[in-house]
Amino acid sequence: MMSIWLALQDPNTMWVLAGCVLLGISSGVLGCFAFLRGRSLVGDALAHAALPGVCLVYLLTGSKSIGLFMIGAGVAGLLATYCITAISRHTRIKEDTSLALTLSVFFGIGIVLLTYIQHNASGNQSGLDKFLFGQAASLVFRDVITIMIVSIVLIGITALLFKEFALLAFDPAFGRGLGFPMGLLDGVLMLMLLMSVVIGLQAVGVVLVAAMLIVPSVTARYWTDKLGRMVGLSGLFGALSGALGTLISTQQENLPTGPTIVLSATAFFLFSLLFSPSRGVVARMARFLRMRSRLLCEDVMQALYERLEEQAKNRPTGVLRGFSPEQLARTSGKKPAAVRKALRLLQKRSYVTERTLISEEEFWTFTTEGLKEAHRLVLNQRLWDLYHMNQNQYDGLAIDVNQEELVPQLSDEALSQMLAQLRAYDLTPRLADPHSVSHLLKPSKQGGVTL
Amino acid sequence: MNTFWIILTGSLVAASCGFLGCFLILRRMAMLGDAISHAILPGIVLAFLFSGSRDIIVMLIGAAIIGLATVFLVQLLHQSGVKSDAAIGVTFTALFSIGVVLVSLYTQQVDLDLDCVLYGEIAYVPWDTWQLGGMEMGPRALWGIGGVFLLSLLVVGVFFKQFKLCSFDPALAAAIGIPVMLFHYLLMTLVSLTTVAAFESVGAILVVAMLVVPSATAYLLTDRLHVMLFGSMGAGVLSAVLGYFLASWLDSSIAGAMTAVSGALFLLAFLFSPRHGLVGKMAARRAATLGAAEK
Numbered sequence: 011m012m013s014i015w016l017a018l019q020d021p022n023t024m025w026v027l028a029g030c031v032l033l034g035i036s037s038g039v040l041g042c043f044a045f046l047r048g049r050s051l052v053g054d055a056l057a058h059a060a061l062p063g064v065c066l067v068y069l070l071t072g073s074k075s076i077g078l079f080m081i082g083a084g085v086a087g088l089l090a091t092y093c094i095t096a097i098s099r100h101t102r103i104k105e106d107t108s109l110a111l112t113l114s115v116f117f118g119i120g121i122v123l124l125t126y127i128q129h130n131a132s133g134n135q136s137g138l139d140k141f142l143f144g145q146a147a148s149l150v151f152r153d154v155i156t157i158m159i160v161s162i163v164l165i166g167i168t169a170l171l172f173k174e175f176a177l178l179a180f181d182p183a184f185g186r187g188l189g190f191p192m193g194l195l196d197g198v199l200m201l202m203l204l205m206s207v208v209i210g211l212q213a214v215g216v217v218l219v220a221a222m223l224i225v226p227s228v229t230a231r232y233w234t235d236k237l238g239r240m241v242g243l244s245g246l247f248g249a250l251s252g253a254l255g256t257l258i259s260t261q262q263e264n265l266p267t268g269p270t271i272v273l274s275a276t277a278f279f280l281f282s283l284l285f286s287p288s289r290g291v292v293a294r295m296a297r298f299l300r301m302r303s304r305l306l307c308e309d310v311m312q313a314l315y316e317r318l319e320e321q322a323k324n325r326p327t328g329v330l331r332g333f334s335p336e337q338l339a340r341t342s343g344k345k346p347a348a349v350r351k352a353l354r355l356l357q358k359r360s361y362v363t364e365r366t367l368i369s370e371e372e373f374w375t376f377t378t379e380g381l382k383e384a385h386r387l388v389l390n391q392r393l394w395d396l397y398h399m400n401q402n403q404y405d406g407l408a409i410d411v412n413q414e415e416l417v418p419q420l421s422d423e424a425l426s427q428m429l430a431q432l433r434a435y436d437l438t439p440r441l442a443d444p445h446s447v448s449h450l451l452k453p454s455k456q457g458g459v460t461l
Numbered sequence: 462m463n464t465f466w467i468i469l470t471g472s473l474v475a476a477s478c479g480f481l482g483c484f485l486i487l488r489r490m491a492m493l494g495d496a497i498s499h500a501i502l503p504g505i506v507l508a509f510l511f512s513g514s515r516d517i518i519v520m521l522i523g524a525a526i527i528g529l530a531t532v533f534l535v536q537l538l539h540q541s542g543v544k545s546d547a548a549i550g551v552t553f554t555a556l557f558s559i560g561v562v563l564v565s566l567y568t569q570q571v572d573l574d575l576d577c578v579l580y581g582e583i584a585y586v587p588w589d590t591w592q593l594g595g596m597e598m599g600p601r602a603l604w605g606i607g608g609v610f611l612l613s614l615l616v617v618g619v620f621f622k623q624f625k626l627c628s629f630d631p632a633l634a635a636a637i638g639i640p641v642m643l644f645h646y647l648l649m650t651l652v653s654l655t656t657v658a659a660f661e662s663v664g665a666i667l668v669v670a671m672l673v674v675p676s677a678t679a680y681l682l683t684d685r686l687h688v689m690l691f692g693s694m695g696a697g698v699l700s701a702v703l704g705y706f707l708a709s710w711l712d713s714s715i716a717g718a719m720t721a722v723s724g725a726l727f728l729l730a731f732l733f734s735p736r737h738g739l740v741g742k743m744a745a746r747r748a749a750t751l752g753a754a755e756k
Contacts, residue, residue, distance in 0.1 A: 051492055054550065101737050102681075104486075111491070114495070114674060115670060115720060117670075118670055118719070118720025119721045122707075122720075122721050124714070126712065126713040218558060221554030225551055227547075264565050266562065269561040270562065272558040273562070283538075283541065
């Protein structure tokens with residue numbers, strides 16, 4: 011901690027820190043719209059395409075002014091954007107191929123120019139590759155001011171055009187229908203992306219500037235479904251990554267700032283991937299396990315119900331004895347250990363009870379409450395089977411097949427119609443009737459259930 | 462003689478990349494080639510650090526593992542709900558960052574120049590030769606890329622039907638029992654191997670370009686897969702040869718010049734391809750409107 015405090019005392023570090031935080035915010039904010047538009051990799055293409063622009067500016071003017079470099083990079087980026095759209099519009103080549111193609115050809119031309127300059131031009135050209143491979147540590151006051159102005163402009167435009175950009179991201183056709191100039195807006199967005207790439211180049215370099223556009227927005231997506239919050243969070247993640255990366259890289263010699271910033275952003279991403287409350291891997295795993303155990307319980311209850319039903323058919327007046335986990339395993343097709351686990355879970359909810367008879371064998375049977383629940387499950391299952399068997403008969407009922415429960419979706423009339431049909435197939439669940447469960451169930455002294 | 466070695470290496474890189482690139486662009490995975498070629502950097506550095514040698518076999522293994530890990534991670538992220546382009550972007554930039562950090566931290570031990578890795582120096586290829594029992598066997602890079610090229614030819618040749626079907630109709634392929642994922646990973650293994658074999662000598666940028674540009678050029682010229690494969694190899698080799706002379710004329714990066722020439726060839730195909738070219742289409746449209754006007 012002490013050394014971080016010391017590093018912060020250094021005004022130079024403060025400038026670098028400010029620059030990287032601002033970059034993080036503006037690229038995080040803009041990245042959201044690129045991400046939602048399905049253009050996450052455009053930043054990568056624009057960053058590579060900047061190279062020939064920068065080299066040409068140097069060849070033509072011979073100066074190493076950052077402002078001129080930015081103009082050159084901007085023009086080359088625009089040309090690249092145009093190439094990408096032109097190739098995928100006029101040929102059968104898909105957008106991803108035209109992206110990769112434009113990116114590599116522009117970069118190749120850039121490399122030719124760069125090496126041509128290095129071999130032929132007189133004078134000192136050492137600043138060129140620093141500009142391209144990024145050196146956050148070499149940011150000075152003037153660069154930070156440039157970054158600051160550009161970032162504020164970008165964030166300001168985003169705030170002003172927020173609704174329009176939201177339309178562009180989610181439903182451009184609808185936007186066009188409303189009379190918004192979607193093509194123009196798309197162009198403005200691209201131009202803004204380009205500007206954020208250009209100011210980012212100097213700090214984090216060609217490859218990694220793309221990461222600053224992508225990673226914070228993907229991370230933010232894990233925490234919210236609202237665009238406004240997503241944009242805010244993405245800016246926040248960008249800023250945090252910028253700050254964290256800069257600080258970590260001051261702690262260790264030879265640790266480059268750009269990659270450290272990207273790795274910080276990646277760490278935030280991984281954390282969100284694992285632990286975000288609704289989409290995170292852990293949460294989804296927990297949901298999956300809960301679901302699996304619920305289905306297991308339901309299957310076991312159904313198996314027990316059906317065995318009891320069979321027994322009741324054969325012994326219309328006797329006490330229903332119950333079944334061992336092995337017998338239930340055979341009926342349900344589950345492993346005996348799984349059935350045992352489910353029975354114990356169901357026992358906790360007092361749906362089933364265990365009885366040990368003289369032979370010391372385990373026998374499980376329903377409690378009154380459990381029988382009610384099992385009856386509900388089985389009836390629901392059989393009604394679904396019936397529905398799927400004779401689907402065309404029930405077309406008028408407007409059933410949502412994705413819902414679990416069928417009974418609540420039916421009118422009384424439809425329900426009695428379906429129940430009659432069940433009876434015709436001899437599929438009516440025999441152990442208790444949905445409307446009059448209580449008087450059919452008489453808990454016997456042995457703890458079983460009689461009809 | 463040096464000129465010959467350089468052109469031969471460049472042509473081999475171009476041919477093997479172009480060959481595999483056809484499948485990549487047909488399966489809409491062009492950016493995955495780009496991602497692999499950046500992401501294998503940490504694989505190479507780690508292979509250096511662990512083995513302490515620049516042996517091509519060790520590097521091939523290290524990079525192939527990381528290359529496959531990249532594909533696997535992208536797939537995993539995609540399945541957990543991240544859009545595929547974002548999944549690619551997150552994965553390769555993270556791996557590349559790890560690579561750059563490793564290079565910067567161990568720069569004394571590794572003797573690996575970042576600029577050199579990124580845009581390569583094919584001009585040094587002839588001097589880095591392979592000695593076998595005191596015999597001069599020619600450039601090491603040539604053997605590496607040549608071996609991988611033959612391997613790709615063999616694998617794709619043997620399973621040509623399967624690769625073809627997986628590229629054009631993966632659903633049908635899966636339905637008739639072809640293990641689509643296996644061929645996906647097989648293809649990606651070949652791409653990773655090719656990338657790393659070419660990486661050190663020609664740099665990432667030429668690899669990415671040769672994976673995409675010649676095959677896109679060939680894609681505009683033909684509708685038949687095997688013609689496209691040979692066309693792509695041809696365009697690649699032509700780029701390599703012309704690129705070398707362009708580079709020696711300008712005194713600039715050979716890999717960059719080869720890329721630039723391949724871009725120019727693509728531009729020619731884009732404009733003048735008989736069926737898909739811009740000029741041809743415009744002429745057809747004009748003829749159509751003229752015809753309509755005469756009626």
